Amino acid sequence: MTLSNRLAHLVTxxxxxxxxxxxxxxxxxxxxxxxNGFHGTVWIDPHQIFRRPHLVIRLLNDMIDxxxxxxxxxxxxxxxxxxxxxxxxxxxxxxxxxxxxxAIHEQVQFVEIQEDPDxxxxxxxxxxxxxxxxxxxxxxxxxxxxxxxxxxxxxxxLLEAGATLLGTAEWxxxxxxxxxxxxxxxxxxxxxxxxxxxxxxxxxxxxLCLLGHTVTRF
Ligand SMILES: [Zn+2]
Numbered sequence: 084m085t086l087s088n089r090l091a092h093l094v095t096x097x098x099x100x101x102x103x104x105x106x107x108x109x110x111x112x113x114x115x116x117x118x119n120g121f122h123g124t125v126w127i128d129p130h131q132i133f134r135r136p137h138l139v140i141r142l143l144n145d146m147i148d149x150x151x152x153x154x155x156x157x158x159x160x161x162x163x164x165x166x167x168x169x170x171x172x173x174x175x176x177x178x179x180x181x182x183x184x185x186a187i188h189e190q191v192q193f194v195e196i197q198e199d200p201d202x203x204x205x206x207x208x209x210x211x212x213x214x215x216x217x218x219x220x221x222x223x224x225x226x227x228x229x230x231x232x233x234x235x236x237x238x239x240x241l242l243e244a245g246a247t248l249l250g251t252a253e254w255x256x257x258x259x260x261x262x263x264x265x266x267x268x269x270x271x272x273x274x275x276x277x278x279x280x281x282x283x284x285x286x287x288x289x290x291l292c293l294l295g296h297t298v299t300r301f
Pocket of ligand 1: 114122123141286289291292293298
């Protein structure tokens with residue numbers, strides 16, 4: 084990445100954080116239970132963004148222009164997104180990548196990673212989508228990367244179906260490496276990161292719980 088590209092990415096990151104703050108999608112003032120065994124001080128509510136489609140378009144354009152390398156976009160044959168936020172973003176991202184390709188380029192497809200109807204919390208690729216990704220280069224997209232667990236499970240489902248994974252991409256990465264599940268060694272393309280004073284702790288070792296701070300659950 085050249086210096087000017089890096090600067091452009093930094094400016095975009097700063098603007099993205101501002102957009103997230105202004106739309107009240109980014110909250111940094113409470114004690115949150117993420118529902119996955121971890122507690123922390125930062126919460127992203129993507130629904131605040133989904134209610135404002137002009138912001139969705141803006142963030143996706145910025146993702147394509149500044150976060151995901153052109154070489155990756157060119158290779159993308161399928162975009163996969165986990166339900167629900169990731170599926171919204173994935174479908175739009177596939178549409179926008181497709182719209183920017185020239186007419187002779189192979190059309191980009193989209194698949195949704197879904198929750199296993201037989202096992203709550205487990206993510207699977209529906210059987211009807213397995214043929215679509217088999218032997219294809221797949222970009223995995225989501226709104227927010229928290230601990231990396233959703234990406235991890237989605238990756239396994241796609242690899243099992245015979246996909247080649249190009250990487251993971253999200254609007255916002257609040258990944259805390261201590262809390263992170265090991266990914267299958269994929270490059271990650273975040274539009275913005277927010278690590279300014281973020282604390283993410285396993286729920287059973289949470290300092291805020293010890294101090295008696297009220298927990299916000301969703
Ligand atoms: Zn706590």
